[in-house]
Amino acid sequence: MNKALSERKRVCVLFGGVSPEHEVSLSTATSILKNIDRSLFEVLPVAISKEGKWFLYNGEVSNIIDGTWINSDKLYPAILSPSRGDGLLVRYGEELIKERIDCVFPALHGENGEDGSIQGLCRVAGIPCVGAMVAASAVSMDKTLTKAIVKELGIRQARYEICSRNDLLSGFDSISSRVESSLGYPVFVKPSSTGSSVGITKVKTASELKDAVTIALRYSDKALIEEYVDGREVEVAVLGNSSPEASVCGEIVPGDEFYSYDDKYINGVATLHIPAELSDGTSDTLRRYACDIYTAIGCAGLSRVDFFVDRETEEICFNEINTLPGFTPISMYPKLWDYCGIPYPELLTRLIELAME
Ligand SMILES: Nc1ncnc2c1ncn2[C@@H]1O[C@H](COP(=O)(O)OP(=O)(O)O)[C@@H](O)[C@H]1O
Ligand SMILES: [Mg+2]
Numbered sequence: 001m002n003k004a005l006s007e008r009k010r011v012c013v014l015f016g017g018v019s020p021e022h023e024v025s026l027s028t029a030t031s032i033l034k035n036i037d038r039s040l041f042e043v044l045p046v047a048i049s050k051e052g053k054w055f056l057y058n059g060e061v062s063n064i065i066d067g068t069w070i071n072s073d074k075l076y077p078a079i080l081s082p083s084r085g086d087g088l089l090v091r092y093g094e095e096l097i098k099e100r101i102d103c104v105f106p107a108l109h110g111e112n113g114e115d116g117s118i119q120g121l122c123r124v125a126g127i128p129c130v131g132a133m134v135a136a137s138a139v140s141m142d143k144t145l146t147k148a149i150v151k152e153l154g155i156r157q158a159r160y161e162i163c164s165r166n167d168l169l170s171g172f173d174s175i176s177s178r179v180e181s182s183l184g185y186p187v188f189v190k191p192s193s194t195g196s197s198v199g200i201t202k203v204k205t206a207s208e209l210k211d212a213v214t215i216a217l218r219y220s221d222k223a224l225i226e227e228y229v230d231g232r233e234v235e236v237a238v239l240g241n242s243s244p245e246a247s248v249c250g251e252i253v254p255g256d257e258f259y260s261y262d263d264k265y266i267n268g269v270a271t272l273h274i275p276a277e278l279s280d281g282t283s284d285t286l287r288r289y290a291c292d293i294y295t296a297i298g299c300a301g302l303s304r305v306d307f308f309v310d311r312e313t314e315e316i317c318f319n320e321i322n323t324l325p326g327f328t329p330i331s332m333y334p335k336l337w338d339y340c341g342i343p344y345p346e347l348l349t350r351l352i353e354l355a356m357e
Contacts, residue, residue: 008042009102011352012080012088012127014118015064016048019110020198020219024265024326026065029107031328033061035345041352044088044099046078048108054078056090056099080104082124103355104129105348106324110195114324115141128355131301132323139297140323141193143224149296150318155289157318158226158308159183162192163213165221175225176209183227188258189213191220195322197261202228229317231308233259234276236290237325237336239347241300241354246287247336251276264326272332274339282314293321301354304333 013036015029016022029045036043047057047069057064059072069075078090080101087101104122106113106129116138122129132140139145144162151157159182163175179187189212191199199219201212209225216223233254237247252259255269263270276283290305304325308317325333329344337347 008040009352009356010044010100011036011041011103011105012044012046012101013105013107014046014048014113015107016050017108017111017113018048018050018052019108019112019114020194021109021111021113021196022050023067024196025108025113026067027265028109028327030061030065031344032105032107032348033064035329036348037345040349044101046080046088047075052112054080056088080121080125080127082121084126086125087127101127103127103352105352105355106130107327109324109326110141110198111193114195114322115193130351130355132297132299132303136298136300137323140299140303140321142222143190143320144192144222146297146321150293153289153292153296155293155318156316158188158229160227161225163217163223163225165217168210168213168217168223172210172213176206179209179225180206183225186228188224188226188228189216190224190226191216191218192222192224194219196264196326197259200258200260202258229308229319231310231315231317232276233306233319234278234286234309235304235306235332235336236286237333238290238294238299238303238305239301239337239342239350239354241357244291244294244299246290247340248275249278249283249286250274250332250336250339251278252332272335274332274335276309278309279314282309282316286316289316289318293318297321299323301351302333 015025045057047055055075056078058074063069076090081089088099090097106118116134119134119137186204189201199216203212213223233252234249238244251273253271256263304322306319334344
């Protein structure tokens with residue numbers, strides 16, 4: 001049923017941004033803008049440049065993915081005002097207009113988008129925002145903080161060491177020997193707070209450790225050095241606020257040596273299996289763990305919770321949680337819900353409704 005234009009909720013879709021996942025965000029936003037139900041929602045697309053400049057973008061959706069939106073003549077400088085009731089302040093030529101915003105949909109990944117920053121701005125402005133709010137976003141973005149909470153739940157996760165920039169300058173030898181004695185090689189070295197496998201290295205010998213840590217520290221203040229877990233990669237989509245629901249489990253079979261950035265977005269060799277072939281008991285446990293972790297962290301709206309599952313014993317090991325997971329129609333999160341009977345456009349509607357609850 002078509003709603004009268006005036007009744008439609010105004011949704012501000014934010015995309016781009018300063019994070020290393022800028023390009024991923026462009027593809028998420030393209031999918032959202034193509035599929036959002038325009039009979040229910042009026043959309044205000046807001047593009048954020050790599051330098052962090054905000055613009056209302058009234059150009060073609062097809063010019064988002066390749067970044068050519070930046071040359072459009074339909075870009076208007078805009079800011080989301082923290083002052084309640086102002087909404088989006090847009091400069092059209094000489095005129096400054098207040099555009100009402102009913103909900104923000106951050107089609108952003110990583111730094112600023114997924115780490116609680118944008119969520120904080122929305123909270124100050126009093127505008128509902130899709131997904132987890134400030135604390136849950138910040139905790140989920142920082143893998144070391146997530147681990148502290150998941151430890152309390154008694155769910156197994158990879159053993160790890162943390163290395164800060166200071167540790168790298170003085171004290172690296174003791175970290176290196178702890179890695180050798182308590183983790184053994186290979187290890188995975190990752191920034192504590194990026195996504196999309198940016199800055200991650202699989203380290204096979206002690207001589208490669210320092211370089212890998214240096215790379216990870218380019219992206220985060222802390223590097224995480226993790227024991228290698230040789231398992232299948234199984235992911236669960238969670239949807240809801242105070243009583244979240246878990247989807248069926250999905251399995252990723254990486255095309256690369258591990259599920260790398262190229263594998264995720266460039267090579268197209270990784271395959272998704274939905275539902276994952278697992279015993280009923282293991283699937284149920286994974287789905288329960290996913291909801292327990294979601295609730296313990298205080299997530300809202302959506303998250304994808306990722307695990308390793310042992311190939312022989314099906315022993316479960318938690319890997320990470322993503323509060324704004326990959327979100328094109330071929331991404332795991334929407335595909336899991338599609339399998340469960342919620343098509344992509346309806347999923348968008350539900351997420352906006354959950355935010356406005
Ligand atoms: N401890 C580990 N053991 C084995 N593989 C790992 C480990 N940690 C990460 N990986 C591999 O690296 C990929 C990306 O790591 P992940 O922790 O999920 O970071 P991101 O937030 O960038 O997705 C995983 O999907 C997996 O393929
Ligand atoms: Mg991951």
